[in-house]
Amino acid sequence: MPEIIEIPIELTRFQLPQAVQARLQFLLNCQDEGNTLSQAERQEAEGLVELAEFLSLLRLRSTRVMKQA
Secondary structure, X not given: OOOOOOOOHHHHOOOOOHHHHHHHHHHHHHHXXXXXXXXXXXXXXXXXXXXXXXXXXXXXXXXXXHHHO
């Protein structure tokens, strides 16, 4: 049986700060334009993408739970 973890509703609304989102977009744009990112930049972009995906998943799951309630 899955364990249920309660998450404060405020956390489900959390988004990347604008400056962090802008940095991620900058790194992705550089990569899309064919520029080579340094290893540190690649790691930074990967971490930011993982965080953004986690926040999206958290929002989707909380929306599903709220609709079921």
